[in-house]
Amino acid sequence: MNDLGIYIHVPFCGRKCPYCDFYSVPYCAGTVSAYTDAVLRNIRHYSEPERTVSTLYFGGGTPSLLTPEQLGSIISEVRNSFRLSDSAEITLEANPNTLTPEKLSILRNSGINRLSVGVQSLLDDELKMLGRTHSAERAEKAVRDAAAAGFGNISCDLMIALPGQSPEKLRRSAERLAALPIQHISAYILKAEEGTPFAESEFLKELPDDDLSAELYLETVRIMAENGFEQYEISNFARKDFESRHNCRYWKCQDYLGIGPAAHSCYGGKRFAVPRDIGQFTGQDFQTEEVTDDAPCGFEETAMLRLRLTEGIDLDDFPEHRRSIEKKAPALAEAGYVRFDGRKLSLTPEGFLVSNAVIGQLIF
Amino acid sequence: MANEKIRNFCIIAHIDHGKSTLADRILEKTETVAIRDMEEQLLDNMDIERERGITIKARAVRLKYTAQDGEDYIFNLIDTPGHVDFNYEVSRSLAACEGAILVVDASQGIEAQTLANTYLAIEHDLEVVPVVNKIDLPSADPERVCAEVENVIGIPAMDAPRISAKMGTNIEAVLEKIVTDIPAPKGDPDKPLKALIFDSYYDSYKGVIIYVRVKEGTVRVGDNIRLMATGAVFNVVEAGFMDASSLNNNGSLEAGEVGYIAASIKSIGDTRVGDTVTNDDNPCDEPLPGYRKVNPMVFSGIYPADGAKYGDLRDALEKLQLNDASLSFEPETSIALGFGFRCGFLGLLHMEIIQERLEREYNLDLITTAPSVIYKVTFTNGEVQYIDNPTNYPDPALIQCAEEPMVKASILAPSDYVGNIMELCQDRRGNFKDMKYLDDTRVELHYELPLNEIVYDFFDVLKSRTKGYASFDYEMMGYAPSKLVKLDILLNGDIVDALSFIVHADKAYPRARKIAEKLKDNIPRQLFEVPIQAAIGGKIIARETVKAVRKDVLAKCYGGDITRKKKLLEKQKEGKKRMRQLGTVEVPQEAFMSVLKLDS
Structure with missing residues (x-):
């Protein structure tokens, strides 16, 4: 039996960030309590006592509100309900404001061994x-406190291609982050998602164009490398052996079970999503599974996900597509x-x- | 039925001047159609015709009318195509009649098309009966219009019936005019059969139905008939007439009559409009005059957007050809567009109609290449070739003389726009012939223009420069020597065959620049920089570059939610289907189409 990753979606926030969708x-x-019971x-309900769970991930929302x-x-x-591995990676996403030294120490003792701040x-x-409630100083302190509390695997999110961001400004922020006692950085290009307040804000017109965004992204990759964070996925950088084992399950088409409203799963031979409805989730015995794909991990999907990783794909795994890819790859390599x-x-x-374009060209 | 009680006539009118509405009123007044069966504009029965307000294919209807003299008359109303592309078909329909009703809009007056068709009717010795329509409009000025008809065409018009086909006003006057003014047909039912084919269509049960006007003799069910141009012989299964909705097998048709013949004819190619039908056992000496094979004038490559639909496209073209012998097509291969067909059309409207029918009735997504005319090339060795596909245009070194087809164009418009029209015609390499005032405000201009200058968008531009007031008509007038060059378009250094075209040397530069710009706008940025070049021979005369894309949407897969990423992938896959892969360059369908509309 394959091992499993479990994702718990904790859909609570003290305050919604304007860019978040x-x-x-x-x-x-009260709701949180009912949610926890559910x-x-x-x-x-999903209990498989013989199955090893090697990663557990609390994402959100703001899971540190639990x-x-x-x-x-x-x-x-x-x-x-499962066989939780002793070496399991147990991650909690946390908002810097919610992290006090006392809470960090309790969290560390509860079994959580990785923080994503x-x-x-x-x-x-x-x-x-960005509408964040913490200051730079507060965030730095939270991270240092976490390290002091015994967290030896800390990840921080970094947003790039922000309105008005220059490569120099990005470097000031990113280098300060890389200097903290952390092992992992996720760097996302900010995108104005439709329907969010950010997409209607005055900042939008200062959003870097595609050419500048590309430059900022490449600058990020350079800064990360200079500071010992190796890129292993489009948006993820880690010190050696500190790649997110849970997230890698997504890219490698390994099973993961998502629990909570809006959680996604690739489990039991299908992909499914739970409706984005906290009331429904807490009111039901078991969550509703809306199947999005009943035959996942075909060639296109596997290749598309794997190619997000710097390790890429091995053509030996796709003998049927080998010739077609071999034909297209040299021009892409040359460019x-x-x-x-x-x-x-x-x-x-x-x-x-x-x-998108490269993967599309390779696999279609 | 004695010949003196028959009236064979057609209706000539400009688009929107009310031909179909008048035809409907006549049908209604003669009770050919029970009122409850009336559907607006019965004679036009193709959707596209209705939407465009034009009549594409001729139809003929037999009507019974009791005149004020107390006698019963048979009217054969032959509907004619109103557009210049079908000029020859119009002439054959006219040849089947003794008279023509000329419908003129009481506020708009005479238009170029009306004029051309009226002259054609007069050439065929038809009695022209003017009718002034739309007198219910506030802007109607029947007196002015009647004077215009007298001045311009030179036929008496002061007693022309003033009618409103829409309101049904004064229709009887038209019917009486038909009886009194249009001569009865002549012809001897005992002479050898001589009948003119003026239209045909394919019926899936009866085979090809031919519409004929019997000039001499009689055709009966059971007769062996010979179609004189093709020599094909068939046995007559039905001979009769059409009322507004059905065929009535009468057993025979006599000299003077208009009707249909069904003879289990499989291919419409055998039944050419203008051909003469005779009796195979007792043939006439010589066919009726005026027959000619209709040749396509405008050619274009038609390709399925989805290469897998090639078979569907072929089937659809074959079906359309069943009813339209003037449509020609043969398989063609393009490096850029794959497998498709080189199609020949009578003219631009014909081309548009075919493309639209393929897309609408057969649900096909098409890529069409720029329309081309037929160029006449004399090689240095004296050989002469006609080139309808720019791809086959020879190396200039081998050409002694190149000629292009010319047209005589006639444009009618309010005199305020003369400047604009002249500018346009000059720009399109036109030779001004003459200009005359129809009255104080309207003017008719004559130009000689190269056909290739009007096949793209001439009429659209003319309309926009005259606020829609100008009308336009043209007829072929043979070939004239011209300084022609073949312009090639290169993407990433490779010639895209489907984008090559022939152009006059003086216009090559501006055209090349415009095409390069259009392509730049329509080819999306992709992984590799795409140089766009326009070249004559090896010489690059215009250049643009589509820069490589720097960044596309990096969909997050947060929490293992890969649905967005997959949607992007699906979208890309779909988009890819609409793309043509030319080497490493992906060219969207729109890019091919965009170069067809350079002025918009």
Whole structure:
């Protein structure tokens, strides 16, 4: 039996960030309690006592709004219903403002061994523009406190291609972040998602164009490398052996079970999503599975996901498509979009920037 | 039925001047159609005709009318195509009649098309009966229009019936005029059969139905008939007439009559409009005059947007050809567009109609190449070739003389726009012939123009420069020597065959620049920089570059939600289907189409 990753979507936020279009609802202690009960029910529902769970991920929303007790009870339930590996990677996404030294120490003891901190920027004007409630200083302190509390695997989010961002400004923020005691950085290009307040804000017109965005992305890749963070995925950089094991499951078409409203799964031979409805989730015995794909991980999907990783694809895995890819790869390699040694093919940073087009060209 | 009680006539009118509406009123007044069966404009029965307000194919209807003299008359109303592309078909329809009703709009007056068709009718010795329509409009000025008809055409018009076909006003006057003014047909039913084919269509049960006007003799069910131009012989299964909705097998048709013949004819190619039908056992000495094979004038490559639909396109063209012998097509291969067909059309409207029918009735997504005319090339060795596909245009070194087809164009417009029209015609390499005032405000201009200058967008531009007031008509007038060059378009250094075209040397530069710009706007940025070049021979005369794309949407796959990423991938896959892969360059369908509309 393959091992499994479990994702818990915690859809609560103290305050919604103006650029965010993930599913979340305002924090309310009563709802959180009902939510936690529903999560526990669902874990029991999917119970596979023989199956090893090697990663557990609390994403959101703001999962750090759950009390350490609530988080602990969920981890315990996973341990009861599955075989939770001793070396399991257990990640909690956290908002810097919610992290106090005391809470960090309790979290560390509850079994959480990896933190993903929503820093986004270490420049106050950028944080303000993004509607974040923390300051750069507060974020740095939270990260240092986490390290002091014993977290040896900390990831921070960094947003790039912000309105008004120059390569120099990006470097100031990114280098300050890389200097913190952290092992992993996720760097996302800011996108004005339709329907978010940000998409209608005055900042929009200052959003870098595609050419500048591309430059900022490549600058990020350089800064990360200079500071010992190796790129392993389009948006992810890590010190050696600190790649996110959970996220890698997504790119490698390995099973993951998502619990909570808006959670996605690739589990039991299908992909499914849970409706974005907290009331429905807490009101039901078991979550509703809306199947989006009942035959996942075909060639196109597998190649598309794997090519997000710097390790790329091995043509030996796709004998039927080998010839077609071999024909197209050299021109892409010559243009600097891919590396190709006749067997292994992977995208370069320039290739990642146009990954849709490159992947499309390779697999269609 | 004695010949003196028959009236064979057609209606000539400009688009929108009310031909179909008048035809409907006549049908209604003669009770050919029960009122409850009336549907607006019965004679036009193709959707496209209705939408464009034009009549594409001729139809003929037999009507019964009791005149004020108390006698019963048979009217054969022959509907004619109103557009210049079908000029020859119009002339054959006219040849089947003794008279023509000329419908003129009471506020607009005479238009170029009306004039051309009226002259054609007069050439065929038809009695022209003017009728002034739309007298219900506030802007109607029947007196002025009647005077215009007298001045311009030179036929008496002061007693022309003033009618409103729409309101049904004064229709009887028209019917009486038909009886009194249009001569009865002549002809001897006992002579050898001589009948003129003026239209045909394919019926899936009866085979080809031919519409004929019997000039001499009689045709009966069971007769063996011979179609004189093709020599094909058939046995007559039905001979009779059409009322507004059905065929009535009468058993025979006599000299003077108009009707149809069904003879289990499989191919419409055998039944050419203008051909003479005779009796195979007792043939006439010689066919009726005026027959000629209709040759396509405008050619264009038609390709399915989705290469897999090639078979569907062929089937659709074959079906259309069943009813339209003037449509020609043969398979053609383009490096850029794959497998398709080189299609020949009578003219621009004909081309548009065919393309539209293919897309609408057969649900095909098409890519068409720029329309081309037939160029006449004399080689240095004296050989002469006609070239209808720019791809086949020979190396200039081998050409002694190149000629292009010319047309005589007639344009009618309010005199305010004369400047604009002249500018346009000059720009299109026109030779001004003459200009005359029809009255104080309207003017008719004559130009000689190269056909290739009007096949793109001439009429559209003319309309826009005259606020829609100008009308336009043309007729072929043979070939004239010209300084022609072949312009090639190169993408990433490779010639795109489907984009090559022939152009006058003086216009090559501006045209090349415009095409390069259009392509730049319509080819999306892609992974590789795409140089666009226009060249004559090896010489590059225009250049643009589509820069390589720097960044596309980096969809997040947060929390393992890959749905957005997959949607992007699907969209890309769909988009790719609409793209033509030319080497490493992906060219969207729109890019091919955009170069067809350079002025918009």
